[in-house]
Amino acid sequence: MALAKLKSDATQARLARLTMPDGLTAARKDALGRVAAMGLSHKRDEYWKYTDPMSLTQADPVPAAVFESDESPLFAGVDSVKIVFVDGVYDADASDDLSCAGVEIDRLVDVAGKDIHWATELYGTLETRGQVPVARPLAALNTAFATDGVVIRATGKAAKPISLVYLHGDDTSDVMLHCVVRVDAGADITLLETGPAAARFNSVLEVDVAEGGAFHHVRTQGRDHERRAVTHCFARIASEGRFKSFTLTANGTMTRNECIIEILGDDVVAHVAGACVGDGDDFHHDDTIFITHDGLRGESRQVFKKVLRNGAVGVFQGKILVKAGAQKTDGYQISQSLLLDDDSQFLAKPELEIYADDVICSHGSTTGAIDEDALFYMQSRGVPRKAATDLLTLAFLAEALEEIDNPALADDLYDRLDSWLARRS
């Protein structure tokens, strides 16, 4: 069957299950128009070659058993403004007061009623910009149908991190949340996201960083083995803005994390990093990054590390686009996988497209096994093979964790990775 027909059938089937929520109507209708025009993603699309989007686009989600974790909640020691969603439904009792010095926080569902102008204007705007040159229909679908989320405006230095906690309690939950963050000139904010959110989760985060603003993002996606997620982060960064995003993924059947960054001003720093650990042939993890340099002296870094075992599959697609005139750009990209056996697989597609002549851009991608010489050296000092393997694995992941500015957050994640490895024989 022709691809267009396949896509429109699948799209119609998906849309038939959805009802457009009230509020933000103009943006939602616009987005619906984009979805209809593009059609939902298909494995024949160029950027879905390595990841079959079927389970993310099909009408109903594949059920996912709720995972009972014996670990304490992540970042429990961090004083934050906690906002809890259970299967996408805001939990007022479990959430903190939505107030914090230096920040204005509201729920997405209140944007229309409270007439929050900046959020109304921004909602869907960065997502729309991010549709060119590569279509991201699942993000447009989210803009059209997201039921809730938060809108955050940092007006100064935020007194605390904002912590979004996504709990999963229903095997068949199918959730779309959409968050919008505006970092005013010179403001500074940290956003934490933790948890699986649903059996199937579609999340969009739009981040607009004004001159000299700083946005820090640290996220983990939950240990539920059967959960599926597609996430998009769209960022636009003005002069001297800083953007840093880190994602830890352990488990999950299907994860596609896209990050689309537009560097519009001069002297911008944008780093996006991730560590993922996967065990088993039902683990598929995909990082798809697109960074556009359209300002002078921009520095971007992509650092992605994956540890894969027992048939797990990791995908990395990373692009750096340097527009004409974006001189003195410094773009760096590294994607590496550590395969703990012969069954696992890493697929990487690094891309550079450069239209300026005075830039430094480098990219590298490696796939490797544990260094047997290092392993023997450690064993010969009395470290058992398993412990030595774990130490080497953590060392491999550490380079990605180093991208996190806040050492306390990084330590927490390091401990989680350590435990994840320790649970495996």
Place this chain on the structure above:
Amino acid sequence: MLEIKGLEVKLQEEDKQILKGVNLSIGAGEVHAIMGPNGSGKSTTSYVLSGKDGYEVTGGSVTLDGVDVLEMEPEERAAAGLFLAFQYPVEIPGVGNMTFLRTAVNAQRKARGEDEMSAGEFLKVVREKAKALKIDADMLKRPVNVGFSGGEKKRNEILQMAMLEPKMCILDETDSGLDVDAMKLVAEGVNALRSEGRSFLVITHYQRLLDHIKPDVVHIMANGRIVKSGGPELALEVENNGYADILAEVA
């Protein structure tokens, strides 16, 4: 302490015999030296003793205090008291030297059913021993052997040995690539560890290390065998005349 009897070893991947019947008996508290031309099988002997993959033992036996070590995993041999100072110490990016040392010390203690060393106690001991070897705080913090000079790597090996307190220490060309001062430091480190219950097997090309670490017995290895053994004077003979005479004599 260490008994090697008729040890025959070939490469696992290739049909190449490397050790062709090595016999060696080292008593408690003794220092033995092995000298020999390049490629004679000295490093292979040390690797097989410590359990490296890639070699197949086709004959003979190795026991440490009467216990068969060839059946043990490398980490079990370490816990049993065997230590190899590598000819080429391995770099381990991302693993801090100090973390590694502490992990190793405590893993061995655990394997022997002993209590782990507390962080405070460990720090105290390691600082003291590092100081004697002129290993500074920065070297302790850096990833294992990464960016270390040749001499620093060898001193780091001796530090590990000092921390692990093995009973059978094998040193594979620990003197190669060291200047005179560094060699003295290393020799002092080794001598400080000499005791009645601890034995050494020192593999070296040069007599000069043996001026500092006085051996009880010197062995000459050639073509996968120990071809001659004697007192310290044997090392001097090699120094003065090379291997040719000895090899001709035993051929």
